[in-house]
Amino acid sequence: xxxxxxxxxxxxxxxxxxxxxxxxxxxxxxxxxxxxxxxxxxxxxxxxxxxxxxxxxxxxxxxxxxxxxxxxxxxxxxxxxxxxxxxxxxxxxxxxxxxxxxxxxxxxxxxxxxxxxxxxxxxxxxxxxxxxxxxxxxxxxxxxxxxxxxxxxxxxxxxxxxxxxxxxxxxxxxxxxxxxxxxxxxxxxxxxxxxxxxxxxxxxxxxxxxxxxxxxxxxxxxxxxxxxxxxxxxxxxxxxxxxxxxxxxxxxxxxxxxxxxxxxxxxxxxxxxxxxxxxxxxxxxxxxxxxxxxxxxxxx
Ligand SMILES: [Zn+2]
Numbered sequence: 001x002x003x004x005x006x007x008x009x010x011x012x013x014x015x016x017x018x019x020x021x022x023x024x025x026x027x028x029x030x031x032x033x034x035x036x037x038x039x040x041x042x043x044x045x046x047x048x049x050x051x052x053x054x055x056x057x058x059x060x061x062x063x064x065x066x067x068x069x070x071x072x073x074x075x076x077x078x079x080x081x082x083x084x085x086x087x088x089x090x091x092x093x094x095x096x097x098x099x100x101x102x103x104x105x106x107x108x109x110x111x112x113x114x115x116x117x118x119x120x121x122x123x124x125x126x127x128x129x130x131x132x133x134x135x136x137x138x139x140x141x142x143x144x145x146x147x148x149x150x151x152x153x154x155x156x157x158x159x160x161x162x163x164x165x166x167x168x169x170x171x172x173x174x175x176x177x178x179x180x181x182x183x184x185x186x187x188x189x190x191x192x193x194x195x196x197x198x199x200x201x202x203x204x205x206x207x208x209x210x211x212x213x214x215x216x217x218x219x220x221x222x223x224x225x226x227x228x229x230x231x232x233x234x235x236x237x238x239x240x241x242x243x244x245x246x247x248x249x250x251x252x253x254x255x256x257x258x259x260x261x262x263x264x265x266x267x268x269x270x271x272x273x274x275x276x277x278x279x280x281x282x283x284x285x286x287x288x289x290x291x292x293x294x295x296x297x298x299x300x
Contacts, residue, residue, distance in 0.1 A: 001086035001094055001150050001260070071287055072115040073279075074135040076145035076244065077102040078254075081125025086150035086260040092268070094260050095123065098146040101257075101272050105144070108276035112284060129204075132247040136207065142218060142286070143252035144279060145244050152258030154267060157230040157275065159237040160254040161219040162208045162245035170216075170239045207249035214251040218286050222253060225278035230257070230271070251286070255279075 077098040079085035085094030099120070106116045119131040126134075135143045152158075163169055208215065219237035227233050237253070245252045257271055 001147060001256075070140050071283070072117060072135075072138050072141040073109050073283055074117045074119060074138070074141055074143045075102040075105055075109075076119040076131055076143060078145055078147050078244065079125065080120050080123055083125050086148055088150075088260040088262060088265075090263065090265060092260055092262075092265055094148040094150075095125075097148050097260070097268050099123075100269070101146045101148075101275055104272040104276040105146075105279045108280040109283060112280055114283065128244050129247055131244060132204075132207065135252070136247075136249045138250070141250050142283065143245070143248050143250055144222075145242070145252070145254040146275075147254060147256040148268065149256050149259045150261060152256075153232050154258055154262055155230055155271070156233040157226040157255060157257045157271075157278075158234055159219040159222040159226065160240050160242050160245070160256065161215040161237055162212060162242055162252065163239035164206075164209065164212075164246075165241045204247055207247045208245055208252060210249060211251050215245070215253055218251045218282065219253040221282040221286050222255060222278060225282045226255070226275075229274035229278050 077095070079093075079095035079098065081095075083095065085098070087093050099122075102118050106118065109116045117134060119126055119134055131145075135141050216237065216239070223234065223237045227235060242254045245254060255275070257268075257275065260268075262268055
């Protein structure tokens, strides 16, 4: 679950368990140092696609491809620990489901001889910044955060890339519904000193700015691969100020599948392999423009 799908009161009571985010008051960006972290008023909700395709195409798994040297994929099963994320009627929790998704995706990516890291291997709950730190210390890496929503047509999937709230919101999803996040003036300031200390080469709170275009490219590739596997999904990725992505100095996207409210957990289990295949194919396609050295070495 990436945003509120319930009332403001519920939101407050349940705390900021989601990517729906520490939010500071709106303020203009001044010399690149102050930026609103508020959810943009035009940030889209997960798609309410009118044609809830629930068929998952049985596409063959990704064949082990040519070796793709030097790329690390950091898979981020969101939530964890006491943060269960979205909860289903059968007790299913998003934090468990996305961990299974990440494990399946790791197998698919390792079959492509990619290095794969998970931001958590079990039921831990690393902070947003600790998850970001895992990739910000790497060269030639991409970040894929995994979520399951509490709404949306079952069997659909959406990819997200980061847009800074102070920037113009790209128009990529005409069906997006406006939402307004609550203001929390007492939200703590980000960029604690220990973080700025270990990432002196990047401006932590703006880390994603240097990678927005690549992230959008990656999200587009992913969405293209998700579409045939998750019928009824939007054709284009969604731009949104997803908190986790902001502090990552590398191509970074989030993928959200619908939804946790299935009465049969197998419906979600069945999404793991096509999701893994989609990520594997998109990463392979993405890698070549992203890493010219690798492209040259493989003749592409
Ligand atoms: Zn989530």
